[in-house]
Every structure is written in C-alpha cells, then in structure tokens.
Amino acid sequence: MKKYFEKIVLDGISFKVENGEIYGFLGPNGSGKSTTLKILAGVLKPTSGRVEVEGIYVVSNPVEVKKIIGYVPETPTLYESLTPAELFSFIGGIRGIDEKILKERVNRFVEAFEIGKYMNQFIGTLSFGTKQKISLIASFLHDPRVIIMDESMNGLDPKSARILRELLIRFRDEGKSIIFSTHVLPLAEMICDRIGLIYEGKLIAEGTMDELREKAQEENLEDIFLKLTKSKDDMANIIQALQEVL
Amino acid sequence: MMNIVQYIYREVHYRIVQKNPMLKNNPARYNHALKIALSMKKALSYQFLSYLLFGFFSGMGVFVISSLDVISTYVVFLSIIPFIFAVFITSVQGSNVVYMGVFEPLKSLPLKLGSKYLSFYLLLEILPSLGIVLPTSIVIAIKYPLPGIISFFWFLAGIFLGHIIGLLILVLFGLKIRQRAGKSELLVNIVRAILFFLFFGIFYAFVYMQNYIMEHSGEWAGLIGRYSIIFPFSSGTIFHPLFSTILLILYLALLAPIYYLMIHRIWEGIMEPRVVFGEKEIKGYKIKSKPTIFTLIGKDMKILIRRTALLAGFLITLYIVFPQIFMVLSTGNFPILNAVIILIMIGAFSAGGIDAILKIDINAIEFLRTLPLRKRDFVIGKIISMSVVPWGIGMAILIIALYYNGLYALILIPHVFLLPFIASSVVMLYYFHYKEEDIGIPDLKKTDLVVLFLILMLIMGIISIPLIFHLVWVSEVVAFAIFLLLLIFLRR
Numbered sequence: 193m194k195k196y197f198e199k200i201v202l203d204g205i206s207f208k209v210e211n212g213e214i215y216g217f218l219g220p221n222g223s224g225k226s227t228t229l230k231i232l233a234g235v236l237k238p239t240s241g242r243v244e245v246e247g248i249y250v251v252s253n254p255v256e257v258k259k260i261i262g263y264v265p266e267t268p269t270l271y272e273s274l275t276p277a278e279l280f281s282f283i284g285g286i287r288g289i290d291e292k293i294l295k296e297r298v299n300r301f302v303e304a305f306e307i308g309k310y311m312n313q314f315i316g317t318l319s320f321g322t323k324q325k326i327s328l329i330a331s332f333l334h335d336p337r338v339i340i341m342d343e344s345m346n347g348l349d350p351k352s353a354r355i356l357r358e359l360l361i362r363f364r365d366e367g368k369s370i371i372f373s374t375h376v377l378p379l380a381e382m383i384c385d386r387i388g389l390i391y392e393g394k395l396i397a398e399g400t401m402d403e404l405r406e407k408a409q410e411e412n413l414e415d416i417f418l419k420l421t422k423s424k425d426d427m428a429n430i431i432q433a434l435q436e437v438l
Numbered sequence: 439m440m441n442i443v444q445y446i447y448r449e450v451h452y453r454i455v456q457k458n459p460m461l462k463n464n465p466a467r468y469n470h471a472l473k474i475a476l477s478m479k480k481a482l483s484y485q486f487l488s489y490l491l492f493g494f495f496s497g498m499g500v501f502v503i504s505s506l507d508v509i510s511t512y513v514v515f516l517s518i519i520p521f522i523f524a525v526f527i528t529s530v531q532g533s534n535v536v537y538m539g540v541f542e543p544l545k546s547l548p549l550k551l552g553s554k555y556l557s558f559y560l561l562l563e564i565l566p567s568l569g570i571v572l573p574t575s576i577v578i579a580i581k582y583p584l585p586g587i588i589s590f591f592w593f594l595a596g597i598f599l600g601h602i603i604g605l606l607i608l609v610l611f612g613l614k615i616r617q618r619a620g621k622s623e624l625l626v627n628i629v630r631a632i633l634f635f636l637f638f639g640i641f642y643a644f645v646y647m648q649n650y651i652m653e654h655s656g657e658w659a660g661l662i663g664r665y666s667i668i669f670p671f672s673s674g675t676i677f678h679p680l681f682s683t684i685l686l687i688l689y690l691a692l693l694a695p696i697y698y699l700m701i702h703r704i705w706e707g708i709m710e711p712r713v714v715f716g717e718k719e720i721k722g723y724k725i726k727s728k729p730t731i732f733t734l735i736g737k738d739m740k741i742l743i744r745r746t747a748l749l750a751g752f753l754i755t756l757y758i759v760f761p762q763i764f765m766v767l768s769t770g771n772f773p774i775l776n777a778v779i780i781l782i783m784i785g786a787f788s789a790g791g792i793d794a795i796l797k798i799d800i801n802a803i804e805f806l807r808t809l810p811l812r813k814r815d816f817v818i819g820k821i822i823s824m825s826v827v828p829w830g831i832g833m834a835i836l837i838i839a840l841y842y843n844g845l846y847a848l849i850l851i852p853h854v855f856l857l858p859f860i861a862s863s864v865v866m867l868y869y870f871h872y873k874e875e876d877i878g879i880p881d882l883k884k885t886d887l888v889v890l891f892l893i894l895m896l897i898m899g900i901i902s903i904p905l906i907f908h909l910v911w912v913s914e915v916v917a918f919a920i921f922l923l924l925l926i927f928l929r930r
C-alpha cells in the first residue's frame with residue numbers, strides 16, 4: 193500500500209515478475225503506475241507492504257537492490273549542466289564499473305542510439321527525446337538484472353524505439369526480468385509475456401494476452417483496456433459534449 | 439501583479455519542501471511545513487515576528503545609550519545585517535528560482551519585463567529582516583524623531599543596495615547556459631569574479647571623491663571629513679539630518695538607473711538564456727570511472743563552475759574574509775597569531791557555501807536516488823566539496839604567512855586543513871543526521887543557519903582558547919581532537 197500523506201493511491205497490489213519475463217504495466221493516467229515502479233526501484237518508500245527484488249528487501253536494503261536494478265524514470269531528471277559523457281562517467285564511478293568495460297558499453301550504446309554528436313553538449317540543452325535516450329543508457333550501463341521502465345518509449349524516434357524493443361527481447365532471452373509501464377498498447381501486445389492492468393490504485397486484471405481476452409471478452413488490447421477500466425460506454429457522450437463547446 | 443509574485447513564491451517554496459528528505463516520511467510535519475510554506479503572508483509575518491524579537495533586544499540597548507556617537511556607530515553596524523541578507527537572498531534565492539525553472543511557465547504568457555516580479559519576490563523574501571532593525575529606528579525616533587526616521591531609510595537603502603549587488607551577481611553569473619563543455623569556461627568565470635570585485639571598486643571611488651570634496655569645499659568639509667560617505671558608514675550620519683538626507687538621495691539617484699538596467703538584463707537572460715557555444719565541436723569524448731567520493735566531488739566542481747549562480751554562493755566565504763585579509767595586510771606585517779585568527783574566521787564562515795553545495799543536486803535528486811549511493815558517501819563528498827574554497831583561501835594565507843615569517847609559518851598547516859573540514863562536517867552532520875538512507879536536499883531555514891553559526895562559533899571559540907596564551911600548538915591539538923571526534927561520527 194502507498195499513501196501520499198492522506199490519500200491512498202495504491203492498495204493491495206501484489207504481483208510477481210519471473211526471470212526471463214517481460215511484464216507490461218497498463219492503466220489510465222494517475223492510476224498509480226509510476227508510484228508502483230518507483231517503489232520497486234527503491235526511489236520511494238511504500239507506506240506498508242513488502243517489496244522484494246531477487247531475494248533482497250527493497251525497503252530495508254535499497255542500496256543493494258539499486259545495484260542490480262536499472263530504473264528509467266518517467267521524465268529524465270539528470271544533471272543539466274553535465275555532458276552525457278560526464279554523466280556516464282559519473283554513473284560509472286558511483287556504480288564502480290570498470291573503466292574499460294564502461295567505455296565499451298558507452299561506445300556501443302552511443303552508436304546504437306546515434307547520440308555521438310551530443311556527447312560533449314550539456315544535457316540541459318538537448319531535446320526531450322535525446323534526454324530520454326541518455327536516461328535509458330544511464331540505466332543500462334551496469335548491465336542490470338532487473339529493468340524497470342516508466343513510459344520509456346515516449347519521445348523516441350522510430351528507429352530508437354525499434355532498437356529498444358529488440359534490446360528488451362534480447363534481455364528477456366538472457367533471463368533478465370523486465371517490467372515497464374506504457375500507453376502504447378500495440379507494443380505491450382507485441383512483446384509482453386504478461387500484462388497487469390491497474391486502475392485507481394488496484395490491480396484489476398493480470399495475465400497473458402489470451403487470459404485477458406478471455407476475461408474481457410474482447411479481441412484487441414485497446415478494447416480490453418477500455419472495457420476493464422469501464423471507459424467504453426461513455427465514450428460517445430464525451431465526444432458529443434466536447435463538440436458542443438468547440 | 440501580486441498574483442505572479444505569489445505564484446513564484448508558492449512554486450519556489452513548494453519545491454523546497456518537496457525536496458526535503460526529513461519531511462518526506464513524516465506526514466504531519468510535511469503538511470505543517472507545506473501549509474506555512476505556501477501561505478506567503480503567514481510565512482513572511484512569522485519570519486518578521488521572529489526577527490522582531492531579535493530586534494527588540496538590540497533596540498533596548500539603544501535606549502540606555504546616551505552618546506550620539508555610540509548610537510550612530512551602532513546604526514552603522516546594524517545596517518550591515520539587512521544589507522547582507524539582501525545580497526545573499528537576491529543572489530542565491532534568485533539563482534535558485536531561475537535554476538529550478540520556476541519561470542518556464544511564465545515564458546509563454548504575454549508578460550513584459552517579467553524579471554520585475556522576480557525582483558519583487560526577492561524583496562518580499564528580504565523584507566522580514568527589517569524586523570531586526572525596526573525597533574532600533576523606533577527607539578531612536580522616540581528620543582530624536584528625525585534621525586530615527588532617517589536611520590530607517592538608511593536600513594532600506596542598505597536593502598536596496600544589497601539587492602542590486604545580488605542582481606549584479608545574477609546578471610554576471612546566474613543566467614547563462616552553455617552548450618558545450620570546454621576549458622575556457624573556468625577562465626571566463628574568473629574574469630567575471632574579478633568584474634564583481636571591481637563593482638566594489640565604485641565604493642572605493644567614493645573615497646577619492648570624498649577627499650576631493652574635502653579639499654575643495656569649506657563648510658561641508660567638516661561633515662564629509664567626519665563620516666565616510668560609503669555605505670554602511672554613511673548611515674552614521676543620521677544626526678546631521680540634512681546632510682544625511684542629501685546623501686540618501688544621492689544614493690537613490692545612483693542606484694535607481696542601475697536597478698532598472700539590471701532588471702532589463704535579467705529578463706533578457708531569462709527569456710533567452712544565452713547559449714554559449716564552447717570550443718569547436720570535439721570529436722571524441724572521454725569516459726572515466728573513478729572511486730565514488732572522487733566522482734561525487736568531480737561532479738560538484740564541474741557543476742559549480744558551470745552554474746555560475748551557484749558559484750557566487752560557493753565563494754561566499756571568500757567575500758566575507760576578503761576584506762579582513764585586506765585590512766590585516768595593509769598594516770605591513772603578518773604575525774603568525776593574526777594568521778591563525780584569520781584561519782579560524784575562515785573556519786567559522788566555511789558554512790557559507792552550504793546552500794550552493796546542496797543546491798547542486800536539487801534538480802537531479804530523483805536520479806541520484808536511482809543509484810546505489812550511500813548517504814555516508816554522499817555526505818563525505820559534500821564535506822570535501824564544501825571545504826574546497828576555504829582550503830584555497832587558507833593556502834593563500836599560508837603562502838602570505840610564509841613570505842612574512844619564513845618557514846616557521848608551516849606551523850599553520852594543520853589549521854589550514856582541519857578547520858574547514860571541521861566546520862563542513864558539523865554542518866553536514868547537522869543536516870543529515872536523520873535515520874533514513876534517503877538522499878535529499880535539507881531545507882535551510884534561516885533559524886537553522888543561525889543555530890549552526892552559533893555552534894561553529896562555539897567550536898572555533900574552543901579551538902582559539904589556547905591562543906590567548908599564544909599556544910598555537912595546543913590549539914592545533916584541540917582542533918585535531920575535534921577532527922577525530924567528527925570522523926567517528928561520520929563513520930556511522
């Protein structure tokens with residue numbers, strides 16, 4: 193459970209992500225996805241409840257957990273007046289990554305996401321998408337066993353989005369656990385092994401695509417989503433109301 | 439108008455409360471802090487009242503003094519307080535406002551000269567400090583109405599002057615965003631720092647003007663000769679109302695256009711942060727991996743040099759100690775004991791840079807929390823970062839002392855290094871003694887700063903007791919003992 197002071201925003205959420213699995217986390221805006229992911233990453237503390245990553249308790253041992261997690265936040269908040277090269281060095285230093293390995297990893301990622309020309313520019317002056325790429329690389333540098341991503345496809349150009357997608361599939365095949373939230377339903381449908389649907393702080397459905405289809409009696413994920421979050425019926429009314437004022 | 443000032447106020451204070459780790463896990467205190475922080479009227483009057491309490495006692499002192507000379511000297515010293523507040527709040531808080539991006543939403547609105555709101559907001563933050571001086575003005579006014587009122591105007595003038603100096607710091611240091619890293623940035627910033635000191639040169643120019651007038655005019659010469667017309671000494675003229683008023687008007691006439699110019703420059707800076715391109719595009723890039731503490735300090739130094747607004751706060755110890763060094767040196771010799779006293783002063787004022795040091799991470803705190811970084815490492819990194827400037831000044835003192843006293847001056851070395859470290863450690867332990875491992879940016883309340891300053895004065899006092907008996911060695915042993923004690927605390 194997570195309370196933001198008075199308000200309960202997460203309640204009775206419980207799920208497990210296996211090794212070698214991609215878990216998709218869906219839900220309307222404000223339903224509690226980011227809060228859940230932050231708690232998993234040890235960035236935020238739950239008001240009550242137990243969170244375990246690879247056998248380590250996140251609440252009592254956040255530093256150890258952060259060593260094996262790569263967390264990509266919803267909005268990249270990085271040091272604006274460092275350059276990407278300096279930021280990666282910074283992360284390497286804090287995480288104690290061997291310099292040679294670090295260099296190699298950075299070089300590969302920089303090539304893959306085509307950000308070589310920005311490497312000596314201050315992060316504050318870069319576009320949102322470029323910052324997002326840097327934020328992604330920043331959380332992959334230590335080769336984490338668990339990857340937590342919060343709407344990380346936002347702002348990526350098609351090529352980088354594709355690379356990231358392929359990368360995630362590779363990571364899964366290597367046995368890493370991946371959990372990510374997204375509003376890009378086709379992506380979720382395509383790569384997720386299991387999907388959790390969160391609505392107003394509660395996990396209202398969970399399972400493979402087939403299991404979800406069964407439950408909602410709908411074919412594609414968008415319809416499943418709308419039906420389970422009870423937004424399907426009033427859609428026409430909403431559109432009608434908007435047209436009246438515009 | 440007030441709406442926008444209030445928006446800035448609330449936004450700044452909301453963010454400060456949000457970043458405070460001590461409140462994060464304590465809902466009751468959090469709500470309380472938020473309520474106070476978000477109500478501008480409440481927060482400001484609360485501050486005003488607490489300053490008034492201070493002011494009340496100092497005002498009572500004036501009541502029993504009968505000598506006019508003593509009262510005017512007292513006014514001179516008192517007028518420094520709101521002045522320093524104004525410099526500090528304008529430069530540090532002003533740069534925070536810009537740095538945190540509070541102005542971003544305003545940019546898309548049709549606002550003309552939005553920086554005046556920034557200025558008004560900052561003046562609002564400064565105004566409570568009038569509580570310290572107001573009672574004194576009232577007490578003087580009870581006995582001598584006109585001088586009392588004029589003294590108040592001098593206090594106001596001090597705030598205005600301090601505010602303008604703060605704005606100048608902002609213009610020189612606070613608004614630029616550079617696109618590329620390069621070696622030249624350090625140089626440019628040094629030039630700016632020199633420019634800043636040149637601004638104070640204007641006041642030295644006053645001295646020459648004063649001499650000139652003294653030689654060339656008859657009746658005023660006596661008055662001008664008796665008082666320095668440079669602020670804060672100028673506020674000692676209150677018992678010559680006409681002279682004092684003319685001087686005040688002169689100050690206003692000089693400062694008003696400068697103020698207007700600054701506001702303009704700041705708005706230009708905010709609307710279109712001048713993106714400065716560094717050296718030509720560098721093809722390769724360097725990737726290094728160093729031990730944690732070095733990594734942290736390296737990051738701090740890089741950001742401080744680039745975020746020049748932070749640099750201004752970082753160098754604050756230098757501004758405070760600079761005049762003292764100057765004064766001591768102007769006597770032509772530099773006995774070891776004087777050097778030790780200055781070093782102890784540096785130690786006491788080492789805490790000045792704390793605000794800048796902690797603000798470095800304010801926008802990246804979420805990111806820091808994603809890293810497996812221990813609070814202890816973070817704190818030790820900060821302690822060392824904070825000591826850098828005082829160490830630098832101390833080293834300069836050491837060199838000067840070596841020049842005047844020969845090798846015997848090497849006796850100063852422990853003080854040069856230990857005192858800033860002790861001061862920084864005390865400050866950091868004060869702020870980060872909370873239990874959680876979470877890294878955050880503690881909120882620096884002015885009352886906290888006062889308490890801290892008193893603690894530091896106490897510690898420096900203990901270290902300087904042996905000096906009364908000219909026992910530099912003993913003083914060093916004491917400092918070393920305190921140092922060891924702090925190390926034990928830090929290991930926890």
Ligand SMILES: Nc1ncnc2c1ncn2[C@@H]1O[C@H](COP(=O)(O)OP(=O)(O)O)[C@@H](O)[C@H]1O
Binds near residue numbers: 196224
């Ligand atoms: N720092 C915060 N303080 C108070 N409430 C918050 C905070 N962050 C998020 N919330 C609330 O928690 C709920 C869940 O938010 P979030 O986890 O960001 O949702 P999502 O990521 O699914 O859009 C929302 O109602 C939001 O208003």
Ligand SMILES: [Mg+2]
Binds near residue numbers: 222225226342
């Ligand atoms: Mg979210």
